[in-house]
Amino acid sequence: MKNRFNIVLARTAESLFWMGRYLERSEATARLLDVHLHDLIGTTTTQQKRWTNEIQAMVAMEQIDEPFEALAMRLSIDRDHPSSIICCMEKAWENAKSARDAISLELWESINVTYSRLLRTFITDLGHSPHAYYAWIKDRSAAARGLGDTTMNRDQAWLFLHMGRAIEQIDLTTRLLRVKLLDPNEEDWVVVLRCIGGHEAYIRAVQRPVEKELAITFLLRETLFPKSVLYLNLQLESALLSLSRNIRDLNASDIIPPSLARLIARLSYPRVGEMTGSSLLERIDEITETQSDLFNLFNSTFFSPLRDLSKAIPQRSEVWI
Incomplete structure (x- = not known):
């Protein structure tokens, strides 16, 4: 029987993988900032400073004393930071352009339109209404994800795009859990669930008020929630x-x-x-190590021109970085 599973170049595979990661990261950053800005009114200066430090830790930013609004602005328009929205969208566009032959026309047009409008209007939109701006980013990222799922074959191209999104979401969830677990004052796990976009899903699945242990178990093990760590690792497998x-x-x-x-x-x-105390932090460390193993696998097996795989995936010497 003829093999209808299309093959992709190593360079294209890497571009698709990173396109998926950057699209997911742009949505995650927008959601994280939107949730905290929404709850900013009425909070104390101490609470705002704690949120600032936590978000800086999550996105690997230098710990500096700055108002939360200034941090939100930097994570929205700072092109030099890899987790800022403008940087993520720009990198997603560059990778989509590099992998143009492997993605559908509708997906390319969606990313291209998003990036073009972002360059023209993001400063005005952000200053006028941060919530509307972040909602637009989330909508455009979701639209790109939906178009990828509905207009692309389930071949290698889609698989690399899909795996990039999964790796990024696992990374976000583990970073968020690690930071929140190390904060002895963290009590509002509703905010944690909302940062992942899982509050309503939690209510439907657990059908109990939000509690710390139940929320952690949901984010790690709920196989019905598409952003849980277990679900995403099953998808990667x-x-x-x-x-x-x-x-x-x-x-x-x-x-x-x-x-x-x-x-x-x-x-x-x-x-x-295993899902409480120091054992939980050990489990999160194990999740991080597994993601590192997967990333090394992608680099050595799919993204680098290896002789043993020359017949499986046509290679080129130049690889997107």
Whole structure:
């Protein structure tokens, strides 16, 4: 039977992967800032300073004393910071342009229109109404994700785009949980759920008031929530298996990192006490290490021109960085 699973260049695969990551990061940054700006009214100076420090830690910014509004502005328009909205959209556009032949016309047009309007009007829109600006960013990122899912074949191109989004969302969730768990004053886990876009999903799935342990379990293990760590890792495992079945030089035993299999098993069947206290931080460390293993796998197997895979994925010497 003819193999209809299209192959992509290593350079294109990397561009698709990073396009997915940057689109997801732009939406995540907009959601994070919007949630905190929405709750800013009526909060104390101490609370605002704590939020500023937490967000700086989450996006790996230098810890400096600045008003929360100034931080929000920097994460919206600072082109030099890799987590700012303008930088993420610009990088997503550059990668979409590089992978233009592998994505649908509608997806390319959506990203191109978003980037063009952002360059023309983002300062005016942000100053006029931050909430409307962040809502627009979230809508445009979601539109790109939806177009990718509905207008692209489920071939290698879509798989790399899909895996980039999953890796980025796992990274965001683990960063958020780590920062919140290290804060002894953190009590509002409704805000934590809203930063992930999971508050309403939590209410429907758990059907109980928001509590710390229940919220953590939901974000880590809920298989019905598409942004939970377990769900996303299962999606990554499935995508890697699809690649191994359709690339003759790969097989499942070579492509699935042992750390990924162990993490899925531990999240699916946790031991008593693993989701509380220091054990929980150890589990988050394990999630981070697994993501590092996956990223190394992508770089060494799919994005670098290796001789053993020359027949599986046509390579070029130049690779997008």
